[in-house]
Amino acid sequence: MIKDLIFGLIGGLGLFIFGIKLMGLGLQKLAGSQIRKVLGKLTTNRFTGLLTGAGITAIIQSSSATTVMMVGFVNAGLMTLTQSIGVMFGAAIGTTITAQIIAFKLTAYALPLTGIGAALHLFAKKKKHKHLGEAIFGFGLLFLGLNIMTSTVQPLGSSAIIKEVFVNFSRNPFLGIVAGMIVTAILQSSSVTVGLIIALASVGLLGINGAIPLVLGANIGTCITAMLASMGTTTSARRTAVAHVLFKVFGTVLVLILLPLYYNIITGTSTDIARQVANAHTLFNVVNAIIFLPLIGILVKSVTKIVPGEDITVERGPKFLEKNLINTPSIALDAVSKELVRMTGLAKNMVKEAFAGFKNNDRTSLAKAEAKEDAIDELQDSITKYLVSLTQTELSNEDSEKIPSFLHSVNDVERIGDHAVNIIELAERKIDNRSPFSKTAQKEMARMYKEVNLMLVDLSRALPKKNKKLAKNILMREEKINEMTEEFRGNNLERLRCRRCKHLSSVVFIDMLMNLEKIGDHASNIAQAILGRLSWNNNKPYNMEKVKLE
Structure with missing residues (x-):
């Protein structure tokens, strides 16, 4: 008896959880390419944010996953705190869809759905049909697991001791809330917890008075995942997680105050206890969202006081690369783009400070430039x-084409930093050996740097929105730099032949020309990537082994 109970619960719960996960993955793959477009509409107003959160969670089948994603978006600078809160409200509503589906009691169709889904996934030729099959297969497993759990716990309905344990949840709602929190914290999904509650209620072990506190606890328990995800993130990301907790706790307190009225409302929605449990879950989140939606500004002020401080931009290490975004490749690539822009800005400033140190024999400027080397190297890595x-996830063709281009560009920016280091070393040599340039050489070097700097400025402006006009300007400047290099190299040889400059100064001058020209070459490579000329060759994937991965 006990062995059958344990095995049945473990197996049924495993199938149930795996089914929810598979269904969510299948639906997410079907709609994955649209996620970025949907997120782009979040800036319109809080109502569309709520609808977006509900839609995304209906696809992912987990409000915890959506909230963790929001924490990642805020931490990566892809979403504001206010936007994330609106989405979070929607996520709370979206996650209740699973409970409503479970309440339909489609267990009789579990095996046919599993078979149809498996056949589609295994034998369909088109990817979208395979993804649909995966979702249907998960849907079938969900009900198969639920059926096993329900059948397993059904004999317990005759046990007076077990019934007394669950009756305590109706006598002491706080006990039920704590139990719901603990179970959800362990299972990492309020949908799974509510599914268990429905299974227990369906066999008579739980009445609605005992089920509602468990549902409230499940809603609070789902906050724990987001709180853990926010550890070590930016201030705004931590505020998003705290806002999630306040939202759920406030709703729970409100329901506890009005508990008798809430019981009456829920029992009036249906005569089926499974549907009553699902409705309790849905009504809690819908009413809570309606109350909080006009009060987002107050909620933002509250979490700002609870989590004080300002976000500090750290130069070292990545700022936008969030592990939480990996399973949403299009958004993750946006984060990579933002990081590349930041890395390019560092390289541009490094070159600027290195040249200032070279020109003015200023070791302070050289030290500032040198401090950026490790930051750039860390970002490249x-x-x-x-x-x-990202290459280990399932990518669309559009996203796949971007990765080789990004790898090229990141490598080129790192090489710009390397050439800035060379300039620092040349400046040190020039200062130590007291090898000044002639006035003509100084003017030529200033002209050369001016063009290179303009390239880097244009590059910093072109990267965020992939501005092709600026990219073409960079390519034209590169031609000009090549011409200047040849001209100034000849002029330097003439000065050396006529003994108008020292040999050491001449060598330093040529090395400077070479490094500035190489910086221009790498900027030009990135401009080529912006123009889309480096990702694919004759419709064949780029050979990843050619990319320099140091």
Whole structure:
């Protein structure tokens, strides 16, 4: 008896959880390419944010996953705190769809759905049909697991001791809330907890008075995942997680105050206890969202006081690369783009400070430039590893084409930093050996740097929105730099032949020309990537081994 109970619960729960996960994955793959477009509409107003959150969670089948995603978006700078709160309200509503589906009691169709889904996934030729099959297969497993759990716990309905345990939840709602929190914290999904509650209620172990406190606890328990995800993130990301907790706790307190009225409302919605449990879950989140939606501003002020401080931009290490975004490749690539822009800005400033130190024999400027070297190297390493992680996910053709281009560009920016280091070393040599340039050489070097700097400025402006006009300007400047390099190299040889400059100064001058020209070459490579000329060759994937991964 006990062995059958344990095995049945473990197996049924496993199938139930796996079914929810598979269904969510299948639906997410079907709609994955649209997620970025949907998120782009979040800035309109809080109501559309709520609808978006509900829609995304209906696809992912987990409000915890959506909230963790929001924490990631805020931490990556892809979403504001206010936007994320609106989405979070919607996520709370969206997650109740699972409970409503479970309440339909489609267990008789579990096996046919599983078979149809498996056949579609295994034998369909089109990817969208395979993804649909995966979702249907998960849907079938969900009900198969629920059926096993219900059948397993049914004999317990005759046990007076077990019934007394569950009756205590109606006598002491706080006990039920704590139990719901603990179970949800362990299972990492309020949908799974509510599914268990429905199974227990369906066999008579739980009345609605005992089920509602458990549902309230499940709603609070789902906050724990987001709180854990927010640890070590930005201030705004932590505020998003705290807002989630306040939202759920406030709703729970409100229901506890009006508990007798809430019982009456829920029992009036249906005569079926499974549907009553699902409705209790849905009504809690819908009413809570309606109350909070006009009060988002107050909620933002509250969490700002609870989590004080301002976000500090740290130069070292990635700022936008969030592990939480990996399973949403289109959004993750946006984060990579933002990180590349930041890395390019660092490289541009590094070159600027290195040249200022060279020109003015200023070791302070050189030290500032040198401090950026490790930051750029760290970013190259982080972005490259992040992109490699993305290649292990299922990508659309559009997203797949971006990765080689990003790898090229990241490598080119790192090489710009390397050439800035060379300039620092040349400046140190120039200062130590007291090898000044002639006035003509100084003017030529200033002209050369001016063009290179304009390239880097244009590059920083072109990258965020992939501005092709600026990218073409960079390519034209590169031609001009090549011409200047040849001209100034000849002029330097003439000065050396006529003994108008020292040999050491001449060598430093040529090395400077070479490094500035190489910086221009790498900026030009990135401009080519912006123009879309580096990702694919004759419709064949780029050979990843050619990318420099140091």
